Amino acid sequence: MPGRWIHERKNDHYYLKSKMEGYRSRASYKLKQLDSKFGIFKGAHRVLDLGAAPGGWLQVAAEALDDGGLVIGVDLKEVFPLGMDNIETIVGDVTDPGVQAEVMERFDGKADVILSDMAPNVTGVWELDDLRQIHLARTALSIADRLLKEDGWMVVKVFQGPEHEAFIRDMRAMFEKVDIVKPKASRKGSAEVYLVAKNLMRDRVLPDEFGEMKPEEPRSEEEDEEGPLPGDQLPDYEEAPKENGLRKRVS
Numbered sequence: 001m002p003g004r005w006i007h008e009r010k011n012d013h014y015y016l017k018s019k020m021e022g023y024r025s026r027a028s029y030k031l032k033q034l035d036s037k038f039g040i041f042k043g044a045h046r047v048l049d050l051g052a053a054p055g056g057w058l059q060v061a062a063e064a065l066d067d068g069g070l071v072i073g074v075d076l077k078e079v080f081p082l083g084m085d086n087i088e089t090i091v092g093d094v095t096d097p098g099v100q101a102e103v104m105e106r107f108d109g110k111a112d113v114i115l116s117d118m119a120p121n122v123t124g125v126w127e128l129d130d131l132r133q134i135h136l137a138r139t140a141l142s143i144a145d146r147l148l149k150e151d152g153w154m155v156v157k158v159f160q161g162p163e164h165e166a167f168i169r170d171m172r173a174m175f176e177k178v179d180i181v182k183p184k185a186s187r188k189g190s191a192e193v194y195l196v197a198k199n200l201m202r203d204r205v206l207p208d209e210f211g212e213m214k215p216e217e218p219r220s221e222e223e224d225e226e227g228p229l230p231g232d233q234l235p236d237y238e239e240a241p242k243e244n245g246l247r248k249r250v251s
Helices: 004-011 013-021 028-038 056-064 099-106 128-148 164-172
Strands: 046-051 070-075 087-091 111-114 118-119 150-157 175-180 192-200 218-220 239-244 247-251
Touching: 028 056, 028 150, 028 175, 028 192, 046 056, 046 128, 056 070, 056 087, 056 111, 056 118, 070 192, 087 099, 099 118, 099 128, 111 128, 118 128, 118 192, 128 150, 128 164, 150 164, 164 192
Parallel strands: 046 070, 046 111, 070 087, 111 150
Antiparallel strands: 118 218, 150 192, 175 192, 239 247
C-alpha cells in the first residue's frame, strides 16, 4: 500500500505541477481554485492561515494580496522561509490560548480572510479522528468570531464524517452565506470538503466546544507529502447535487 501510494503521488498532476511552478505542495491549487470560484482575496489586506506548513497556502495568499498586505501563518512546525516579504509565521498550537493571543496581537485590526487547512494526526479510529478534526475546525471558527471582519471570508476544511453535518449547521449559525465545495485538486478518494463562508452575522451564535478534549498535534493536508492523509481512503462525495444543503454520497 505505501509503495503504491508513493507511486501514485509521484505521478499526480497537481504534485508535478507544484514542483514545476515552485509551490510548496499540491494543496496550493485547492486554494487557487477556491479563490477563482469565489474571489476570496479580492481587496484583501490581512490574511490568517491556520495549519500553514509547509507554506503552499501562504504562497497563494501572499501572491493574491494587494500591495502592503500581510499573511500570517500558524503551525506547530516551522515554515521554511518562502522569500516573500508579506509573510510572517508563528510556531505554536492554535488550540493554545497563548498562541491565539499572539495571533490577535500580530494583526493591525481585523483579518479580511481566515483559512484553515488543519487536520489532526490520525489514530485509525474514524469516529475519534472525526471529532478531533471538528475540534480543530471549531477552534478556527472561534478565532474567526473574534478576528474576522464582518464582511470577511473564511475557508475551513472538514471530513465528511458523523460530525460534519453538525459543524455545517454551526457555520450557518455564524455566517450569512456558506458553500460546500470539493476543489478539483482534492484527491479523488479523499472525504475532505471545504466550507467557504462570508459575512459574519451580528446575532451569530458561537458553537459549544468539546469540553476539555484536546486533539493531538494538528497538521495541514499540504504539510504531509510522505504518505496517505486523513480521509484519503474514505468514500468520495460528489460536489453536486445538494440535498437539504448537504452533499450526497456517491454510491
